[in-house]
Amino acid sequence: MSKPIEAEQKYANQSVLITGGGSGIGLAIAKRFASMGAKTLIVGRSESRLAQAVSEIQSINPGGQHLFLAGDVSNETVIKDAVAKANGVAPLTVAVANAGTGGLSPVIATEADHFDDIMRTNLRGTFLVFKHAGRAIAKTGGGAMCGISSIAGTNTHRFMAPYCVSKAAIDMLIRNTADELGIGKVRVNGVNPGLVETELASGLLNDENVYNDYLDCMPVRRHGQVEDIANAVEFLCSPEATWITGVNLAVDGGHHLRRGPNVEPFARALFGDEAVDL
Numbered sequence: 001m002s003k004p005i006e007a008e009q010k011y012a013n014q015s016v017l018i019t020g021g022g023s024g025i026g027l028a029i030a031k032r033f034a035s036m037g038a039k040t041l042i043v044g045r046s047e048s049r050l051a052q053a054v055s056e057i058q059s060i061n062p063g064g065q066h067l068f069l070a071g072d073v074s075n076e077t078v079i080k081d082a083v084a085k086a087n088g089v090a091p092l093t094v095a096v097a098n099a100g101t102g103g104l105s106p107v108i109a110t111e112a113d114h115f116d117d118i119m120r121t122n123l124r125g126t127f128l129v130f131k132h133a134g135r136a137i138a139k140t141g142g143g144a145m146c147g148i149s150s151i152a153g154t155n156t157h158r159f160m161a162p163y164c165v166s167k168a169a170i171d172m173l174i175r176n177t178a179d180e181l182g183i184g185k186v187r188v189n190g191v192n193p194g195l196v197e198t199e200l201a202s203g204l205l206n207d208e209n210v211y212n213d214y215l216d217c218m219p220v221r222r223h224g225q226v227e228d229i230a231n232a233v234e235f236l237c238s239p240e241a242t243w244i245t246g247v248n249l250a251v252d253g254g255h256h257l258r259r260g261p262n263v264e265p266f267a268r269a270l271f272g273d274e275a276v277d278l
Contacts (some may be wrong), residue, residue: 004039007193009037010034010036010037010133010238010239011037011038011093011094011271012031012037013037013038013039013088013090013091014037014038014039014090014091014092014093014094014143015038015039015040015041015089015090015091015092015093015094015116015130015265016030016038016039016040016084016086016092016093016094016095016096017040017041017042017043017082017085017086017092017094017095017096017133018030018033018042018095018096018098019042019043019044019073019096019097019098019099019125019129020041020043020044020066020073020080020098020099020100020148021040021043021044021050021052021053021098022042022044022045022046022049022050022052022068022200023049023053023150023198024196024198024199024200025098025100025120025145025193025196025198025229025230026042026044026082026096026099026142026227027042027053027057027226028055028223028226028227028229029062029098029100029228029230029233029234030053030057030170031057031230032040032227032230032231032233032234033094033234034057034061034064034172035060035061036081036234037061037064037268038064038091038094038226039064039065039066039090039201040057040064040066040067040088041066041067041068041069041082041085041089042054042057042067042068042069042202043068043069043070043071043072043073043079043082044068044070044097044099045070045072046070046071047068047070047243048115048166050068050069050070051068051215052201053068053080054067054068054207055139056068056254061131065089065090067085067086067245069081069085069088070084070209072121073097073099073103073121073124073125073129073183073277074120074121074124074125074128074260074270076128076132078134078153078220079128079131079133080126083095083133083136083227084112084192086117086137087140087257089221091141092133092136092140093137093140093142093143093144094137094143094144094145094146094237095129095130095133095137095143095145095146096129096146096147096233097125097126097129097145097146097148097150099121099122099125100121100122100125100148100150100166101117101118102122102160102162102163102166103160103163103200104120104159104160104161104263104266104267104270104271104274105118105159105161105163105253106161106267106271106276107161108275108278109271109272109275110161110162112185112224113173114162115162117265117266118166119162119166119169121164122163122166122167122169122170123166123169123170123173125171126146126187127169127173129145129147130145130147130173130177130181130188130237131188133145133182134177134181134188135184136185136219137183137186138164138184138185139255141170141185142184143179143185143186143187143258144186144187144188144236144237144238144241145181145186145187145189145190145237146188146189146190146191146237147170147173147174147187147188147189147190147191148190148191148229148233149167149170149171149174149190149191149192149193150163150164150167150169150192150193150261151192151193151194151250151255151256151260151267152164152169152170153167153169153170153192153248154171154191154248154250154256155191155257155258155259155260156202157260157263158260158262158263158266159263159267159271159275159276160252160263168191168200170190171190171192171248173176174189174190174246175246175248176190176249178245178246179246180244181207187237187241187242187245188245188246189236189237189244189246189247189248190247190248190249191229191232191233191236191248191249191251192248192249192250192252192256193211193224193228193229193251194214194218194223194224194250194251194252194253194255194256195214195223195224195252195255196223196224196228196229197203197223197224197225197226197270198226199235202246203222203266204263205223206259207265207266210220210261210262210263210265210266214255215260216256217258217259217260217261218253218254218255218258219257219258220253220256221252221253222253223253224251224252224253228251229251232239232249232251236249242272264276
């Protein structure tokens with residue numbers, strides 16, 4: 001058997017691309033890979049937030065090269081440029097499609113343009129990463145990609161249908177891409193987080209009734225930390241997981257075993273009783 005790779009050297013002289021890397025789960029993922037020697041490139045919309053994130057990543061791996069590219073992940077040129085930029089620093093071996101958006105949006109109260117916006121960022125953005133990074137990683141000799149889905153991709157979340165649909169589609173895209181790219185030594189997996197402490201989830205965490213309902217749905221009764229997701233992503237992309245592909249891994253305290261959360265109070269407050277009661 002080969003000797004285990006030292007953690008700090010695991011991704012030495014390799015480049016890792018993370019979309020939505022300016023904060024939250026994406027930033028935690030970038031820090032995780034950087035701590036193991038990777039050079040990183042993060043993509044997001046806010047240049048100032050990305051610059052701050054890079055400084056945080058640099059503090060973890062001062063000797064590494066850590067870059068950012070500001071842009072919309074649904075723009076194919078942005079993703080092509082990001083892949084080329086990451087691959088120009090070191091061979092691109094890992095890509096993580098993390099950028100996402102969405103939230104409460106009852107079916108009968110959802111504007112078609114809003115539905116399209118969610119699909120563009122979540123589904124199209126993930127597709128573009130897989131399309132362009134997949135080819136680049138195959139050319140470097142192989143590696144791994146990971147998509148960030150959600151428990152909302154497997155369990156219904158009332159009044160969050162567009163978000164749920166986008167994540168369910170990502171789950172299938174992961175499996176299909178894994179089936180196609182294995183011949184190029186590219187593995188493709190996904191992580192389906194539950195409720196994680198991020199800026200985007202602050203409203204859910206701060207409403208006592210909604211938060212307690214989430215906890216009631218979790219066998220492991222606590223919300224997640226961004227590091228929980230980063231650890232799972234790194235494992236799925238690591239040399240320790242070279243016979244794992246096409247997997248959508250729930251990292252949610254077991255929430256997927258029960259039901260989706262009750263966010264009806266938010267739906268009523270934001271969209272009115274008519275969006276709930278018909």
